[in-house]
Amino acid sequence: MVSQQNRELADRRVLIVEDDPTVLEVASTYLRSAGFVVTAAADGFTALQLAASSSPDLIVLDRMLPGIDGAEVCRRIRAESAVPIILLTALSSTDDRIDGLEAGADDYLTKPFSPRELVLRVQSILRRSVNELTPEAAFDLGPFSLDPAARIIRRDGRELSLSAREFDLFSFLLKHPRQAFNREQLLRAVWHWEFGDLSTVTVTVRRVREKIEDDPTDPVILVTVWGVGYRLDLEGTP
Amino acid sequence: MVSQQNRELADRRVLIVEDDPTVLEVASTYLRSAGFVVTAAADGFTALQLAASSSPDLIVLDRMLPGIDGAEVCRRIRAESAVPIILLTALSSTDDRIDGLEAGADDYLTKPFSPRELVLRVQSILRRSVNELTPEAAFDLGPFSLDPAARIIRRDGRELSLSAREFDLFSFLLKHPRQAFNREQLLRAVWHWEFGDLSTVTVTVRRVREKIEDDPTDPVILVTVWGVGYRLDLEGTP
DNA sequence: CTGATTCTTACGAAACGCGAACGGTCGCCG
DNA sequence: CGGCGACCGTTCGCGTTTCGTAAGAATCAG
Numbered sequence: 001m002v003s004q005q006n007r008e009l010a011d012r013r014v015l016i017v018e019d020d021p022t023v024l025e026v027a028s029t030y031l032r033s034a035g036f037v038v039t040a041a042a043d044g045f046t047a048l049q050l051a052a053s054s055s056p057d058l059i060v061l062d063r064m065l066p067g068i069d070g071a072e073v074c075r076r077i078r079a080e081s082a083v084p085i086i087l088l089t090a091l092s093s094t095d096d097r098i099d100g101l102e103a104g105a106d107d108y109l110t111k112p113f114s115p116r117e118l119v120l121r122v123q124s125i126l127r128r129s130v131n132e133l134t135p136e137a138a139f140d141l142g143p144f145s146l147d148p149a150a151r152i153i154r155r156d157g158r159e160l161s162l163s164a165r166e167f168d169l170f171s172f173l174l175k176h177p178r179q180a181f182n183r184e185q186l187l188r189a190v191w192h193w194e195f196g197d198l199s200t201v202t203v204t205v206r207r208v209r210e211k212i213e214d215d216p217t218d219p220v221i222l223v224t225v226w227g228v229g230y231r232l233d234l235e236g237t238p
Numbered sequence: 239m240v241s242q243q244n245r246e247l248a249d250r251r252v253l254i255v256e257d258d259p260t261v262l263e264v265a266s267t268y269l270r271s272a273g274f275v276v277t278a279a280a281d282g283f284t285a286l287q288l289a290a291s292s293s294p295d296l297i298v299l300d301r302m303l304p305g306i307d308g309a310e311v312c313r314r315i316r317a318e319s320a321v322p323i324i325l326l327t328a329l330s331s332t333d334d335r336i337d338g339l340e341a342g343a344d345d346y347l348t349k350p351f352s353p354r355e356l357v358l359r360v361q362s363i364l365r366r367s368v369n370e371l372t373p374e375a376a377f378d379l380g381p382f383s384l385d386p387a388a389r390i391i392r393r394d395g396r397e398l399s400l401s402a403r404e405f406d407l408f409s410f411l412l413k414h415p416r417q418a419f420n421r422e423q424l425l426r427a428v429w430h431w432e433f434g435d436l437s438t439v440t441v442t443v444r445r446v447r448e449k450i451e452d453d454p455t456d457p458v459i460l461v462t463v464w465g466v467g468y469r470l471d472l473e474g475t476p
Numbered sequence: 477c478t479g480a481t482t483c484t485t486a487c488g489a490a491a492c493g494c495g496a497a498c499g500g501t502c503g504c505c506g
Numbered sequence: 507c508g509g510c511g512a513c514c515g516t517t518c519g520c521g522t523t524t525c526g527t528a529a530g531a532a533t534c535a536g
Contacts, residue, residue, distance in 0.1 A: 106354050107353070107354045108352075108353075121352060124352075124355065127426075149416070149417040150416045150417060150469060151418040151466060151469070163464065163465065163523080164465030164466055165524080165525070196526090199482095199526085199527070200525080200526055202482070202484095203483095203484090203485095203526075203527085204526095206484070207525090217483095226481075226482085226534070227480090227481075227534095401512080401514080402514095403513080403515095434515090437493095437516070438515055440493070440494075441516085442515090444495075445513095445514090462493070462494095464492075464524080465491085465523090465524075479534105479535095479536095480533105481532105481533080481535095482533070483530105484532085485531095486527105486528090489524105489526095490526100491522105491524070491525095492521105492523070492524085493520105493523090494519105494520085494522095495518105495519095495520090495521105496517105496518090497516105498515105498518100499514105499515095499517105500514090500515090500516100501513085501514090502513080503513100504509105504511085505508105505510085506508095506510095
């Protein structure tokens with residue numbers, strides 16, 4: 001009975017917004033060692049950009065920020081997304097906490113906080129959201145149908161036998177068709193690695209092709225974009 | 239956002255007993271925003287009076303109170319009513335927790351607690367008590383029929399002899415067919431464990447298969463999703 | 477033609493699922 | 507009250523699958 005890092009939470013992406021470099025450093029170190037992929041922002045503007053572009057699984061947000069106020073950032077993010085937000089409040093004043101609630105924060109921590117507790121809160125909230133999450137809707141694309149909840153991909157109604165990685169890669173591409181990705185992007189989006197051997201992607205792409213292409217030697221669906229990476233095409237099969 | 243109110247819990251009355259004004263303020267705000275009607279008391283004596291006169295649906299009770307101790311208040315309330323009680327304990331010591339449970343608390347939270355967590359616990363406990371009064375409806379799925387109230391599962395009309403755990407696991411899967419779960423999710427949903435040995439799930443799955451599959455060696459209903467977990471399939475039997 | 481890029485194949489370690497068995501606990505029944 | 511069996515969490519060993527890595531072949535652009 002060991003309390004190891006549970007895999008389901010591993011590699012979740014956390015965006016931390018904090019202007020104090022020391023706090024930022026400590027918090028991200030702890031979060032990383034707990035298995036999260038951490039992105040950082042030091043001001044509200046960057047935070048809003050990153051929240052929109054990288055769509056993290058959770059946001060840790062300082063209440064006091066240079067430029068846009070933390071509560072305001074919270075409100076704006078909340079206007080566009082339901083991502084869980086933990087607010088860091090400098091004061092333990094009741095007003096502050098209630099402001100935070102009204103801004104749409106899910107939880108708050110009072111500074112100085114223990115980094116260990118931050119990790120626990122992040123884990124606890126993510127665990128909840130995993131359970132409460134209504135399963136992703138299934139959809140069709142060309143000859144393929146993707147059922148993320150069941151982890152099934154069919155071609156022409158016939159179930160494909162993809163391994164876990166192959167499923168992750170191909171379902172990502174099905175969700176983003178007609179868009180070219182380089183290997184690093186795929187490594188980050190599918191593997192949730194910040195760095196790593198790019199040939200890992202190459203090989204997995206090949207293995208997927210083996211199972212989805214009529215002629216894996218001459219791919220027409222999972223196409224190579226020379227000098228860039230790969231793209232899911234559905235020209236031949238609309 | 240703090241998890242949205244579900245209608246069946248709307249306007250439930252919650253009595254919160256807490257002497258720290260800040261904690262009280264924050265907690266009641268979060269509870270109110272979740273749709274509960276909140277009454278407050280700052281000491282044990284008032285708490286006992288309010289518990290008797292206003293008969294709340296749930297009580298949140300601080301362990302440390304001026305005057306009468308929280309655990310004692312809990313005992314006295316319990317002596318007269320079955321109202322659910324959540325105890326707030328300052329320390330996470332096991333002794334405290336056991337004292338609390340012996341005093342008749344249904345759940346406990348360790349300070350400092352996240353207000354979000356409090357709301358979730360309150361909702362979860364109230365939902366449970368609602369469910370006990372209105373038993374879940376029986377239903378059919380493929381060749382199986384589940385009667386949650388009677389705790390009976392039939393296959394083709396023939397009653398299966400499942401143990402308690404086996405019933406819990408299989409009925410959960412019957413309620414969520416065609417969805418892949420990893421072992422941690424099952425451990426949490428079926429066992430209500432936060433941590434634990436994942437092989438427990440593996441073995442129980444095996445035992446269930448022994449009783450529901452025609453050929454337990456080659457399962458077609460309770461299927462393994464390699465690298466992920468398990469899924470209830472009903473392809474062959476829709 | 478040449479260098480860079482991608483493809484293909486193969487290998488082996490690690491991860492994974494499964495079956496069997498063990499032992500502790502609890503309730504039932506003789 | 508003592509034994510017996512059901513239940514259930516845990517452990518171990520085995521066979522299989524997976525998947526990152528490396529290394530050489532093939533392909534493409536300029």
